[in-house]
Amino acid sequence: MLVHSHLFLSDFDSPQSLKARMSILSKTAEIGEWFMHFAADTTAWSEYLYEFYELDRNFACSAILECTDLYAHAEKEKMRALIESVIETKTERSAEFMIVMPDGRIKWHDTTLHPVLGPDGVTIGLYGIVQNITAKKEQTREQRLYQRIFDQLPAGLFVMDPKGTCVYINQAGRTLKKHTITVPAGVAGHEHGDSANTASEADVTESEKCARLQQCMTDKRPIVFEEKLTDTKGRERIFSTRLLPILDETGNMDYFIEYGLDITTKKQYALERQRMAYVAEKTNGLVMITDPDRKIIWVNHSFEKILGYHANEVIGRNPASFLQGPETSSETIREISRSLKNTGSFSGEILNYTKRGEKIWLYLNITAVYDDTGKLINYVAVENDITLIKLAEQRLQQTVEKERELNRFKTQFVNLASHQFRTPLAAIRSSIDLLDLKLESLGNSPAFVEIFNRHKHIITEEIIRMTELMENILDIGRMDEGKIELSKKALPFKQFMDTFVQTNAETGGQHRKLKYRFDAPDGIINLDEILMRNVLRNIVSNAFKYSEGKPAPEMTVYYTDNRYFIRIKDYGIGIPEKDQPFLFQSFFRASNTGNLPGSGLGLMIAKKLILLHGGDIRCESKAGDGCTVTIQCA
DSSP states (O other), rough: OOOOOOOGGGTTTHHHHHHHHHHHHHHHTTEEEEEEEETTTTTEOOHHHHHHHOOTTSSSSTTTTTTSSSSSSSHHHHHHHHHHHHHHHOOOEEEEEEEOTTOOEEEEEEEEEEEETTSSSSSEEEEEEEEEOOHHHHHHHHHHHHHHHHHHOOEEEEEETTTTTEEEEEEHHBOOOOOOOOOOBBTTTTTOOOOOOSOOOOHHHHHHHHHHHHHHHOOOOOEEEEEEETTSSSEEEEEOOOOEEOOOOOOEEEEEEEEEEEEEHHHHHHHHHHHHHHHHHHHHEEEEEETTOOEEEEEEEEHHHHOOOOHHHHHHSHHHHHHHOTTSHHHHHHHOOOOOHHHHEEEEEEEEETSOOOOOEEEEEEEEEOOTTSOOOEEEEEEEEOOOHHHHHHHHHHHHHHHHHHHHHHHHHHHHHHHHHHHHHHHHHHHHHHHHHHHHEEEEEHHHHHHHHHHHHHHHHHHHHHHHHHHHHHHHHHHHHTOOOOOEEEEHHHHHHHHHHOOOOOSSSTTTEEEEESSSSEEEEEEEEHHHHHHHHHHHHHHHTTTTTTTOEEEEEEEEEEEEEEEEEEEEEEOOOGGGGGSSTOOOOTTTTOOOOOSSSSHHHHHHHHHTTOOEEEEEOOOOOOOOEEEOOO
16 A cells, blocks of 8 residues: 655655655554545555564455454454444544464554545545554553562662652552651752751651761662661561662762661560570570571570580581480480471470580470561570489389389298298197197196196187288288289178177187177178178277277267268277377387287288278377277278
């Protein structure tokens, strides 16, 4: 439609010259034109449009929408709608369109359509102007990208002109209360308003800022400083601010860029760390701080003194790499990792090694430290040397083991000795019985018989006492070994108690009988008959023994709180108060028993058997005023 032409002054206003000028303008402004004639069904393009669409000059212009994929479906529909609108309204319309080249490049154009009217006012065609706006769109897109990037920055970004007036501020900067700073007149060749009046405390900060701006303008180099700002919520924040000078082509100041990073949390943490370090240096415990990767960043003096490592030897190292050794528990190591991962803390003992290779037991407390956003900052470990305690525990354990071994030997000896004693005691008893029978057949004098019977009685009593002693010792051995097992069965409790009382009277002396009262409802009770009988026999035997010459002991059975209780009261010598705490210990006898026989085992065995039975026993006494033993049945 339009072709290149040379320009000649003589025909500058000719149609051919006009076409040449339009061609030059179209290329310079990247503008093309086209014309569509409805009646002739023809479309003509200017030269630039073939270049814009990158199509051959033989391409059928009218087929741009139908025969190419330059326009997406939506763009084609938008173009058709624009054409229909211009035809119907007979008014100019404009719209932006995007095309995609075969190699994937994107181009944009702005199209303006004008209706071409005939003599009768009917639209006979369209005239279109197409302008390439790709560069503009790309620039706008880049601007939006940079704007988005700047707004995503976590720090405030300010751009100021040489007067100190803020000309740009990003999203983070908008959350801070920032004031325009006026640079005093005459700085770096610039002259601005009047100087400030007498500065208040707030103005002093502004004056300092002005001084920094002046320094930046004078030196034309970046400046870094800290400042306090207030955010929109009224909170005071601390920023590390950097001033960057932006110079024009001649080297003069064009703009300032101010970039402020919020270091409030960092400063607070540094202060806390300083305080903690001061406290840590005063403590005898080992204190160690690591980063989130568990690399040491600080240790106190006690760490160096106790473990033998200097700080510069361990900074940057994982403590596990040099403190743990061959005997450090792998389970403890795994537990530390699990606890820190799950809860952020750990407490427990660990075996470590000093620089000299000596073992050291430490009680370890590790705590994770987080910032305001929940981000892990550090781990703080406080360790206390418990080596002496662990050594004491080991010695105690060894002592307990030795004592346990001695008890095993003692039990074995007691069992052996008790069984071995039974045989000679039985032989002595049998011999006495044989002598007694022989004596009756010989017809000895009454005096000899009396002496013989008296000594036979003494021997018999001692044999009984020795036998009971051996039985008691065997019982103790069996209880220590846990070999006594209960054999409970349901028994009528009153019948059991009645039978016991009838068969347990005083064996010598006055031959007294118990004053017995069953002051409780009869019922069935689960108990080990043999064990309970042995318990009662021990208590009743003591009651008779230590109340000789006094009224007979009393036995009362009563029922309260759904339990049976058996109370045995005697009126004998009683038990001194100072002896009462030791009543239920092995081989203990009260200080006022004198020459009365006894092993000091009866009450101890009775208590163990009652506890084994699920009951309890207690004793109340006063020297010279008898004794009361109360048994709580299971």
